[in-house]
Amino acid sequence: MKTILLVDDELAIVDTIAEVLAWEGYRVVTAANGREGLAAVKSERPDLALVDFMMPLMDGVQMLLALRADPTHAALPVVLITAAPMALPADIRASTPVLAKPFDVSSLLRVIRDQLGP
Amino acid sequence: MIEPKRTIYSTRLRTGVAGLDTVLHGGLFQGHIYLVMGRPGAGKTILGNQICFHHASKGGRTLYVTLLSEAHEALLAQMHGMEFFDPTFIGTGIVYLNGYVALRDGGLDALLKLLRDAIRSQSATLLVIDGMVMAELAALPNVTAYKRFIQDLQAWVGMMGVTVLLLTSSDPTNTIRAEHTMVDGIVEMRSITVGARSVRELSVAKLRGSSFLEGCHTYLISSEGLVVYPRFEALFGSRRTGAQSEQRVTSGIEALDDLLGGGVFEGSTTLVLGPTGSGKTVLGMHFLHAGARAGEPALCFGFFENPASIRAKMARFGMTTDGSRGPGLLVEWQPSAELLLDALGHRLLELVRTHGVRRLFLDGLAGLRRATANPDRLPSFFSVLVEELGALGVTTILTEETQDIFSGELTLPTQAASAFCHNILTLRQVQVEAQILRLLALTKTRDSAHARGLYEFEVSAAGVVIGPPFKLTQGAAKGIPTRGTNVPKAPPSRKETKRK
Secondary structure, three states, X not given: OOEEEXXXXXXXXXXXXXXXXHHOOOEEEEEOOHHHHHHHHHHHOXXXXXXXXXXXXXXXXXXXXXXXXXXOOOXXXXXXXXOOHXXXXXXXXXXXXXXXXXXXXXHXXXXXXXXXXX | OEOOOHHHHHOEEOXXXXXHHHHOOOOEEOOOEEEEEEOOOOOHHHHHHHHHHHHHHOOOOEEEEEOOOOOHHHHHHHHOOOOOOOHHXXXXXXXXXXXXXXXXXXXXXXXXXXXXXXXXXXXOOEEEEEOHHHHHHHHOOOHHHHHHHHHHHHHHHHHHOOXXXXXXXXXXXXXXXXXXXXXXXXXXXXXXXXXXXEEEEEEEEEEOOOOXXXXXXXXXXXXXXXXXXXXXXXXXXXXXXXXXXXXXXOOOOHHHHHHOOOOEEOOOEEEEEXXXXXXXXXXXXXXXHHHHHOOOOEEEEEOOOOHHHHHHHHHHOOOOOOOOOOOOEEEEEOOOOOOOHHHHHHHHHHHHHHHOOOEEEEEXXXXXXXXXXXXXXXXXXXXXXXXXXXXXXXXXXXEEEOOOOOOOOOOOOOOOHHHHOOEEEEEEXXXXXOEEEEEEEEEEEOOOOOOOOEEEEEEEOOEEEEEEEOOOOEOHHHOOOEOOOOOOOOOOOOOOOOEO
């Protein structure tokens, strides 16, 4: 069973996505900001991280850069989730999968399968 | 990058309720949550079911969840007599669930789980929750729990693309609550009592992502379900017509056309004002007959005489439409005492558009006047109606009855009537010695010269016959004529304009 780390400060979004992914057979772990997300990467060793951009304490881009700087976790697939994709730095947009809000279930599952395979 | 699913929130979901999608400028939005508020008896449950059945008929899948203890059999029994009810959808396109037990035993978390599981298992695209007041009560005293429930539900249905209607009771204190700001739209339903009448109205307080028709819109509940009549002024009030047509239209009475300078302008509205028995309806019949004879669709829209009576009366005056070219004469009779102004306005325009009506005789502004509980609306309503008829190229005669049969004063019963009518023709009855004579005067003709003075006329076997200028010239306009020395000027010569 693949594990997906979901990092988002909006509890309603987290609950919703977590339930959908659980139905689809994924194990889901959650974190409320980038700092907690980094800790969860180390402890849970997920196969994929879905990371919201705008979060308190540490945003999604900061978390992504921290992962890329750590050789142990640099290869972890990360998908950034945001309602403002044009606010992301251009190099991040070019190099990282982005799921723009609002998205529906099919878009979510499609981007996950693109990263993890069927 | 995977682009945002704007199509979720921009895809309209039509309600299928007559008039409501017009008020909503296209319908609801997929994936949005709407609050429908109203006191018991306002029709919320009927509205919810009507939308469900329409959605199912279009291939959608609906979940109808009740939070009330009432059994579904009772609810379905209520819907059974409705024309929108189709039992073949029950259990397939529409699934009824009772959330009351889950709410009672497990609170809002249990209800949310039930909804999520049911949406998923039913692949629902529309969710109606009836009795949201119970969810609110279940959260007390923790008001935050209710907001959290709405927020969680919103996140869920947004991602799943499910449109949600929350049916709840109105708050009599009209307090603005947090969920009012959280939901994507609010529709309020109410019943107002004016005198002995009750009138149902709905209004849209909020509709995220779209404009809507503002103000109150009347609705009826019948075997059709809800029928909404968008407020006439809101729907048609922004139309601006072009310049008045220069084409003249015959009134059907040649002598009257002479007084008018050649007839009335096409697309204009003429108000015929006079007491009972003064000949207003007969004059209107001449107008209709002229149109029908020329092959123009003509419409008689009235409140006081049935179609058979109108046609029989016209036949007595020799105004038959047998053998006329084209569709001839349509007669629409609205006899009910419990009419709705917007319903009448919409019905009138529907007939005009459907039949391509060119001439309209609206017999009795009083019929429209009594159809509203809010007489302050009438000037705006009539103004918009006249503009719309003009824009459609319809030449119109309206009648208005004055109260006194013999009166020194001439009062317009409908406020500002003179402002929105292009022409005003007054009919009076005066006593001269032992006789009652009928007099006609053109009080106003917009953008045209007309004959000044009073003209005697009679209603004979051939209809209205206009005679010479009235000789008793002093005081006749006040209903008390006396002999005088002034002789009115002859009418202006008819302009050489094309006349139909």
